[in-house]
Amino acid sequence: MIGQPEVEKALLHQLDTPVRFGERVASIHEDDDGVTVTTEAGRTTRAKYAIGADGARSSVRQGLGIGFQGTKPEMIWAVLDAFLDTDFPVCSEIITFQLNGQSRVSWIPRERGMSRFYVLLDGDVTQEKAEASIREHLAPHRVDFVRTEWFSTFEVRERIASAFVTKEGKGRIVLAGDAAHVHSVNGGQGLNTGIADAFGLIWRLALACRWQEKGAGGADPGGVVSTYDLERRTVAQDVINVAARLVRDTMHTAKQYVATIEKNAGYITGMGVAYSEIGSRLIVDSERGIWKAGRRCPDLTLASRRLADDQQQQWQRQLRLYSLARYGRFLILAIGGASNDLHAFQRFRHAADILTLASAAEVGAVGGGQDDSDGSCPTTYASDLVAPEDSFHVLVRPDMYIGYVGDAEGVVEYLLNLFP
Ligand SMILES: Cc1cc2nc3c(=O)[nH]c(=O)nc-3n(C[C@H](O)[C@H](O)[C@H](O)COP(=O)(O)OP(=O)(O)OC[C@H]3O[C@@H](n4cnc5c(N)ncnc54)[C@H](O)[C@@H]3O)c2cc1C
Structure with missing residues (x-):
């Protein structure tokens, strides 16, 4: 519901590369080196x-x-951003209105109490016609357009x-x-x-x-x-x-x-977008339980471990797996008993982070004892979604898609192809 200019402003803020607005590209040429x-x-x-x-x-x-290439379904939509005075019971969700068996008006709440409407019209598409259609769809409620901040039309192209x-x-x-x-x-x-x-x-x-x-x-x-x-x-x-x-x-x-x-x-x-079964060489067909190559890595809720004052280990602090991922790096998850094979991954430490996920049900049995958050050895977390009998690895790509699920040799083979 956040307007695109706000999103773009936030993204621009993160860039450390200068952006030159208003400078058009005149030509682009590719050769063997660049x-x-x-x-x-x-x-x-x-x-x-x-x-x-x-x-x-x-x-x-x-x-x-x-x-x-594509199609053009010959549909022209009106879009308007307006502030309303209405007795319609406003809510914070998208509403699609049905009239005469069709759903030609959608109301989307925006920032600053503004309303975005999409209106499908026939013939000439004008602001007056769009506002009249909105009034008709919201009747018997009263709608006054106090201020329309933006009006535009768009023709659907696919x-x-x-x-x-x-x-x-x-x-x-x-x-x-x-x-x-x-x-x-x-x-x-x-x-x-x-x-x-x-x-x-x-x-x-x-x-x-x-x-x-x-x-x-x-x-x-x-x-x-x-x-x-x-x-x-x-x-x-x-x-x-x-x-x-x-x-x-x-x-x-x-x-x-x-x-x-x-x-x-x-x-x-976007959560269900998957790259399985399309022949990508960066997806090795494999799966175990909730982990499947080609799907987004589940963003598990984890509990982290620390030493309490009495030197007893405690599982505390809830956090999400994605908060531990660093863009640009692979993530190797050693699930359950697979944490014994981690030495095989040391050669990829420049490109991959390693996390051990233990079964929350078996927390007492997870040994180690050291606070391993200094990066010298893999960091251990507990999850309800790890079963006591689990013992395998999950290789997560930098875009958080799973590339491989299986044994340590498979992870090494995958990474050797990228980092020989
Ligand atoms: C009414 C409407 C509502 C929408 N709502 C949503 C929504 O709710 N959610 C959503 O995800 N998407 C939405 N979209 C789609 C979204 O706006 C676009 O998909 C998105 O802007 C595409 O971003 P882009 O950077 O690829 O292209 P653009 O936003 O078109 O940016 C391209 C940039 O390239 C610049 N440029 C062009 N030619 C040159 C050149 N020769 N040299 C240098 N620069 C050049 C342009 O000036 C422009 O700044 C909506 C679109 C419309 C029209």
Whole structure:
């Protein structure tokens, strides 16, 4: 419910790279060793890789001749952000209104007490028609538009780039965000999918740069950049399909529309997006219980251990697994009894963190005794979701997707492919 300008401001705040607004890219050229980008201000930048995240009309994509195919369902929506005076019982959730068997108006509460409306109209799409439609849908309640801060229209387009990485996945120019995929706003997945592209891409580029610094040739020496193309293009197509179903369901009852949202909640929230069974070489088909390669690592609630004043171990402080993860690094989880094999991973300490997850039911039996939070040895936590008999490893990628579940040899083999 937080407006995109607020999200962008917060993200910009985190960047330590200067952003030059209003400076358009005039040309982009790729050769064997890198990419050269020239702007309309005459500035030239040379880099190992370039990311074309220049929106739906991406000149980078067009300049490279990458196709952008799809459908246009001939639906034009009005969008408005307004402050209302109404006797409608306002709530803090999205409401879809049904009238004459269709669901053409959605009301989304925004920051500052503002309301966002999406209104599907026929013929000319104007602010007056949108406001009249909202009044009709909310009747018999009274609605006065005190101040409309923003009004716009958008035509639904469902398109996907034919490649997200140049040279059939082996090039140096990568597309992300709306430059790579566009769809209807239903489900609110556009910016979210773009951010997930970035989250899935940057660690791969960092890994590829590392290989090149060590003397490896080619744009994708470890074969990781091409997996971005495969994984994110598959997900983008699924997101487009979900948004397409949703936008067409606005022509049906609200019950049907909401049922489609509920059915696809995993995709809409991003929590259910998975890379299993699509042939990515960074996903080794394997699973144990709640752990499955290709799925997001579960964000378990953990209890950490410390020495109490009387030197007895205590399990205390609840925290979430994700709060321990550091972006850019792999995470090796030694589940239950598997904590005996950890010496095998010492050679990967520069790239991977190691955590031991013990069964909360067996806490008393977990030995060790030392406070191991200084990083000299793996840190141990307890979880209700670890069973006393569990004994295996889970390798979690920097984007928090599980790459492998199994024995220590399998983890070593996986990491040796990336860090020989
Ligand atoms: C009405 C509406 C509601 C939406 N609601 C949601 C929502 O609730 N949730 C959600 O997740 N998404 C939502 N979206 C989608 C979301 O806005 C987009 O998916 C998102 O902005 C895409 O981000 P992007 O950075 O890929 O592209 P953009 O936001 O389009 O940014 C591209 C940038 O590249 C710049 N640029 C373009 N060409 C050049 C060039 N040649 N040189 C240099 N710079 C260039 C542009 O100026 C722009 O700053 C909504 C979209 C609309 C229209």
